[in-house]
Amino acid sequence: MxxxxxxxxxxxxxxxxxxxxxxxxxxxxxxxxxxxxxxxxxxxxxxxxxxxxxxxxxxxxxxxxxxxxxxxxxxxxxxxxxxxxxxxxxxxxxxxxxxxxxxxxxxxxxxxxxxxxSKTTAVQSPGSIIEISIKQIDYSLAEITRLIESDGVKIMGCFLQSDAIDSNLIRLTLKLDRKDASRTVATLERFSYNVVSLFQEASVASYDKERLDALLRYLDI
Missing domain, CATH: 3.10.580.10 (CBS-domain)
Structure with a gap:
């Protein structure tokens, strides 16, 4: 920029x-x-x-x-x-x-x-945001990118910061081009990555709520 x-x-x-x-x-x-x-x-x-x-x-x-x-x-x-x-x-x-x-x-x-x-592609593009807590010694952006892109998802932006509580940890924030990142989260957790936060667009959250409500109605029958 x-x-x-x-x-x-x-x-x-x-x-x-x-x-x-x-x-x-x-x-x-x-x-x-x-x-x-x-x-x-x-x-x-x-x-x-x-x-x-x-x-x-x-x-x-x-x-x-x-x-x-x-x-x-x-x-x-x-x-x-x-x-x-x-x-x-x-x-x-x-x-x-x-x-x-x-x-x-x-x-x-x-x-x-x-x-x-705020006008950058990482901010303006629709999608979701995930935050991962990683030990500094285990950090590899290349490996994390490989896992995420294996699901056909692209990383639009990333941000790295030290953990405020544990100096041995870092927080990696990623902006993804998918509105629903649940599959990506599952992939990362399957490889022992600790996803501590997930932010998705309201439309995805509403859709998930509708599915949950439908399931609860079904269980009440």
Whole structure:
């Protein structure tokens, strides 16, 4: 995913010569906590509402503040995962996109990143989601993929994270192209994989409920 997809063109910029009144007004109008400062195309850093409030009577222009041009930035050639990590390491709610020469290309916040991610095939495509708990030493995505695809199912996306309780375990979340993943779950469990969560579309859940209700009615006869 290209990092240019995240940029929000509606985020205004400030210049070093802008006065504090203008900076405060822009922050209020945009309902933002920080804004990028740019001088002759070069990113200078973010100025925040807290900085303006704390030193309201000590400075008259934006350029008088000590800004950090290396804080909360990502580069145009970085991957989506690196952008997500940059957000987790940043003290602000916004990132600046720059090129290798520190030239400012735009800015975006977490909501812009989420909006871009929501348009990916993994999110938009219909299907189901399963979550598997695995020992790190036993983890093999190739093996899991082989088992799933043996049932004619395709993996549309995957996400891996550490287990919050047991450091020896990892959680693998998979988006599948099938609305009903019950057969896939049965296959994985047959090979001793621990499927801890299953999320299916409402239509599948409703269909399963109808079948269960029909069975209960039959047993009542």
């Amino acid at each position: 290209n990092t240019f997809n995240f940029v929000n063109p509606l985020i205004p910029i400030l210049k070093p010569e802008d006065n504090i009144a203008k900076a405060t007004a822009l922050l209020d109008d945009q309902v933002l906590n920080q804004l990028p400062v740019v001088h002759e195309g070069q990113f200078q850093g973010f100025i925040t509402s807290d900085m303006l409030f704390d030193d309201l009577f000590d400075h008259s222009t934006v350029g008088e503040y000590q800004l950090n041009p290396n804080q909360c930035i990502v580069y145009s050639n970085q991957h989506f995962y690196e952008v997500v990590k940059a957000f987790s390491d940043c003290d602000f709610n916004m990132l600046a996109l720059v090129d290798e020469n520190q030239e400012y290309l735009g800015a975006f916040d977490a909501q812009d990143l989420l909006n871009a991610f």
